[in-house]
Amino acid sequence: MQVKTRVAPSPTGAPHVGTAYIALFDFAFARKHGGKFLLRIEDTDQKRLVKGAEEQILDVLTWLGLTWDEGPVRQSERLSIYKEHVERLVKKGRAYYCFCSPARLEESRHRAQKKGLPPRYDGLCRQLDSVVAEKRAKKEKFVIRLKVPENGETVFKDLIRGEIRFENQVIGDQVLLKSDGYPTYHLAVVVDDHLMEVTHVFRGEDWISSTPKHVLLYESFGWPLPQFAHFPVLRETNRSKLSKRHGSVGVLEFREEGYLPEALLNFLALLGWSYPGGKDIFSLDEFIKEVDLSRVSSSAPIFDREKLNWMNGEYIRRLSVRELSRRVGEYLQAYRGIRLDSKLLEGTVPLVRERIKKLAEFEDLAGFFFNDVAWTRDKLLVRGESSRSAVEKLGAVVGLLSDEKKWEAEVLERKTRALVKRNDWKASDLFMLMRVAVTGRTISPPLFESMEVLGKEKSLARLSGALAVVG
């Protein structure tokens, strides 16, 4: 039997990092076992559909490299299939028509809750004669509900948590087909997973309490169960579930902030799972070789953005200059509308690569290479520099370097240091002054390397410009 996993997001908003998390395990597990990975769009809730959301899902999965072997399949295009199947259940006496109004349901739920009972459907329409019900269904609005056994319990095995059991009494008669003719998630997911021959169902643990309904459905249809694995949900530092208020949760946002897809995946893989031997930087391919559900822990991990940042920086540093330049170039163009030629990129990247954790920080740190800088007197007079001393120093530097033929970092540094010695200055004071003059900031890539990349003309222009400002 061939392994098949699936990721089944609903297009109700921007793709969530939790979806990517599950998709990563789906993808890797399928690959490891030579199986298939299916993408299914669960668009059965017409009210919550968000335009463009589906495209974003495909976009995100592609960016991450989690490519699907089948799909995307849209549930909204399979309505007749669900309808046909649910009717089969009605015929078998495992499901029934229900004509209760939303108002009545609300009221009954309220009553049950007051009495301390589970607020499930009271089963009023369960007693209806099937012939009568069928007739009413021709002209009245209706839903179809699953007939859940009154007694006994439903048990299933979870690959991560072991056996989980529920008393049937606490399971309500779940709606399977909504009055608008669309299936609920519960019906659609079971029918599709079976028809599409999905062998392993991976999803968030928030689905655990729905699983007995699904198990009952499989049994009602007479179908074999797939394997279930409920992954821990990702949490915020305060243990609440991942939310926008605490930072990015959308994969697109991570991309825009300049996270590398391989870093995000590596980070995600480490949530609830650990690489044998404790390695923490590993590739997707290595992950595929080692994924193993028995190593997935069942407690909900906190999505620690600090660690993600460290990991992203780690990945940035490990990229070759060429590759990083390419990525920075694409990033700048896509998100900042800045176009830099590869020569400039390859010159600046080595100077900033160990200083940035996200691609977005590149512009901040290296912007002076391609943007003009503006100084003020106050900004230039760092380290207790007086206007007079600053003029003296900058003037000397400009004089010293104006005729320099060999504009190379090593030469510039050697000569500047000699100048410092002759005048009995402090090297760090002069360097800081020059740094602000050349880069416009007190924090920058190494001074002389930066000047070399910037070029003689621009560097001198900035030193002179600064000289004029402090004077």
Next chain:
RNA sequence: GGCGCCUUCGUCUAGGGGACCAGGACGCCGGCUUCUCAAGCCGGUAACACGGGUUCGAAUCCCGUAGGCGCUACCA
């Protein structure tokens, strides 16, 4: 409220009865290096939720308590 899941350093985790006065990583703190900032290197800080069992022996097994989280829709 009911039902379910979970509980090792601040965080991600290793650990599956003796190899653990609990290991690694992020963070944090200190040092080295140093033209700023980083990076790098070295060192340090810090945890088995609690209470009962079982056992010669428990972080590891069982029960209970507490806490956290989830579900409780014609949403997924």
